[in-house]
Amino acid sequence: MAQDQEPFHIIIAGGGLVGLSAAHIFDSLAAELAAVPGARKVKFTVLEAHDTVTPFIGSLLLLYPPSFRIYDQLGLLPAINGLVDDIDKTVTFTAGTGAVRYVDESLAELVQRRHGHQFKVLHRPRLAECLYHGLSDEARANVLLGKRVMNVKTDGGAGVEVICQDGTVIKGDILIGAGGVRSRVRSNMQRLKAASDGREAKDQKPSTNESPYIASYRLLFGNVPVLEGLPIGVNWEGAGDGISTQILTGSKQAWWALYEQLPEPTSKHSKYDEEDKARVIARWGDVYMAPGYKLRDVLEHNSGAIGLINLEEGMVEEWTWDRIVLVGDAVRKVEPHAGLGFNQGLTDIVTLANKLHGLLLEKPDPSTGDLAAVFGEYQAERHETLHTIDRMSRRRARQVGWPNGGYRWFATWVLPYAPLARVGLEYVMGPIMARAPVAAWLRETSLPAHEVEYETYGAADDEKKRARTRKAVAVRAQGSGSYGLTLGTATILLAGLTAVGLRYYRRI
Numbered sequence: 001m002a003q004d005q006e007p008f009h010i011i012i013a014g015g016g017l018v019g020l021s022a023a024h025i026f027d028s029l030a031a032e033l034a035a036v037p038g039a040r041k042v043k044f045t046v047l048e049a050h051d052t053v054t055p056f057i058g059s060l061l062l063l064y065p066p067s068f069r070i071y072d073q074l075g076l077l078p079a080i081n082g083l084v085d086d087i088d089k090t091v092t093f094t095a096g097t098g099a100v101r102y103v104d105e106s107l108a109e110l111v112q113r114r115h116g117h118q119f120k121v122l123h124r125p126r127l128a129e130c131l132y133h134g135l136s137d138e139a140r141a142n143v144l145l146g147k148r149v150m151n152v153k154t155d156g157g158a159g160v161e162v163i164c165q166d167g168t169v170i171k172g173d174i175l176i177g178a179g180g181v182r183s184r185v186r187s188n189m190q191r192l193k194a195a196s197d198g199r200e201a202k203d204q205k206p207s208t209n210e211s212p213y214i215a216s217y218r219l220l221f222g223n224v225p226v227l228e229g230l231p232i233g234v235n236w237e238g239a240g241d242g243i244s245t246q247i248l249t250g251s252k253q254a255w256w257a258l259y260e261q262l263p264e265p266t267s268k269h270s271k272y273d274e275e276d277k278a279r280v281i282a283r284w285g286d287v288y289m290a291p292g293y294k295l296r297d298v299l300e301h302n303s304g305a306i307g308l309i310n311l312e313e314g315m316v317e318e319w320t321w322d323r324i325v326l327v328g329d330a331v332r333k334v335e336p337h338a339g340l341g342f343n344q345g346l347t348d349i350v351t352l353a354n355k356l357h358g359l360l361l362e363k364p365d366p367s368t369g370d371l372a373a374v375f376g377e378y379q380a381e382r383h384e385t386l387h388t389i390d391r392m393s394r395r396r397a398r399q400v401g402w403p404n405g406g407y408r409w410f411a412t413w414v415l416p417y418a419p420l421a422r423v424g425l426e427y428v429m430g431p432i433m434a435r436a437p438v439a440a441w442l443r444e445t446s447l448p449a450h451e452v453e454y455e456t457y458g459a460a461d462d463e464k465k466r467a468r469t470r471k472a473v474a475v476r477a478q479g480s481g482s483y484g485l486t487l488g489t490a491t492i493l494l495a496g497l498t499a500v501g502l503r504y505y506r507r508i
């Protein structure tokens with residue numbers, strides 16, 4: 001009997017935003033399956049290398065509607081709504097002079113009208129705290145801090161064993177690698193797979209210095225209080241040759257960032273020190289972060305630490321092997337201008353959890369083959385969307401930090417006159433958001449009215465209410481599409497502009 005069996009143990013390596021969100025989702029899945037007669041019980045453990053889940057330096061984090069839907073299901077929406085700020089407009093200007101080039105307004109309103117929730121911004125450490133403290137005491141006890149995963153063993157198809165730096169050994173049924181860009185689980189998985197294929201493992205001791213991703217830009221970033229003359233809800237973006245700037249003002253603070261093109265793209269992990277930061281500041285101190293504010297003016301108000309990191313981009317080919325599967329930045333890294341990395345990591349976890357939910361209901365004691373099949377489906381499902389996300393994020397970054405004259409030309413002669421941000425949100429991100437899954441076993445309690453029907457809705461205990469919502473959605477959808485562009489026109493415009501943009505993009 002499934003109920004007499006040991007619970008199905010899910011180990012999550014990494015307690016970043018994706019790992020902590022996974023803790024909520026698998027805690028909820030455990031409660032769901034515990035209530036199903038005959039179903040296998042589930043338990044989870046999160047292993048986080050650091051002694052805290054709060055990042056050292058806080059950057060901003062943009063959340064998209066699919067993420068709000070999931071946090072609604074998890075009962076976290078009221079807490080998160082208390083942390084987020086609106087973005088009313090984005091003003092793009094020339095970083096060298098501070099002269100305004102073009103303004104994108106009412107994009108958040110467009111997203112809200114079409115998808116129910118807006119996109120909103122918050123301070124990343126607040127979300128980490130909210131996720132950690134939002135767990136029940138019992139669930140939080142499964143988040144083990146100071147446990148750095150070093151080694152992974154698979155147990156001849158029966159399970160997986162994780163060995164931490166302090167000697168702790170944890171056995172489980174599956175291992176989810178959520179360790180970010182430098183995932184140890186990923187390098188261990190590659191080593192185990194290579195050994196099982198009979199190939200010499202390229203790197204018996206997983207390297208921590210080489211990345212599967214390539215960085216073309218680095219980022220200097222920090223926080224300031226709300227600055228005089230920079231209204232709340234405005235995102236200022238400075239564009240220039242190989243350089244771009246950003247300052248976004250929230251209700252309690254502003255986040256600033258300076259993106260600098262690297263002399264050469266690199267896959268080496270770079271650890272920068274205070275002298276490196278000082279050199280970047282000396283190079284770009286006179287660049288504008290917003291009209292009236294140069295970098296050195298903003299730095300006078302900086303509060304807390306300043307970060308300097310490489311911004312990797314790319315996707316790994318192998319996401320899974322045996323009972324191991326990767327999520328979040330461990331499988332792909334996107335440039336942050338479009339604010340999609342974490343949002344997509346959350347979709348990874350929900351996609352995976354839905355598949356495990358279905359599998360465990362059907363087979364309380366799944367074999368390695370069953371699990372590998374489900375993990376393969378997860379990768380295939382996510383892969384297509386993520387190629388689009390990757391392309392979009394790359395283009396978004398290069399539209400402001402021009403890597404060559406082609407991008408400068410495009411930004412000067414096309415972007416100010418074409419509603420590309422709106423078209424991209426509606427016709428590229430729109431379908432991606434509409435397809436994003438929610439947890440199959442949970443209800444959405446407060447999905448606002450929306451024009452675009454979602455492909456999946458959460459479980460409903462009130463079919464009539466659900467039918468009413470769907471009807472209202474369908475009626476609104478019939479009357480939608482009135483953004484001044486028909487789908488056909490928008491597609492032609494986007495195709496034309498993308499073709500122009502791509503010609504230059506390929507030259508990088």
Ligand SMILES: Cc1cc2nc3c(=O)[nH]c(=O)nc-3n(C[C@H](O)[C@H](O)[C@H](O)COP(=O)(O)OP(=O)(O)OC[C@H]3O[C@@H](n4cnc5c(N)ncnc54)[C@H](O)[C@@H]3O)c2cc1C
Nearest residue numbers: 014016018049061062149179180328329339340341342343
């Ligand atoms: C400046 C900036 C702004 C961004 N803005 C946005 C945004 O607006 N919206 C958005 O969606 N995304 C944004 N992103 C991307 C987003 O931050 C990442 O996609 C997201 O944090 C990935 O989460 P993760 O949990 O997969 O990885 P990480 O956040 O890297 O977390 C990995 C965790 O695993 C732990 N870990 C690592 N190795 C081990 C080990 N061996 N054992 C145990 N634990 C380990 C780490 O300590 C860490 O806590 C931004 C990124 C940057 C740099």
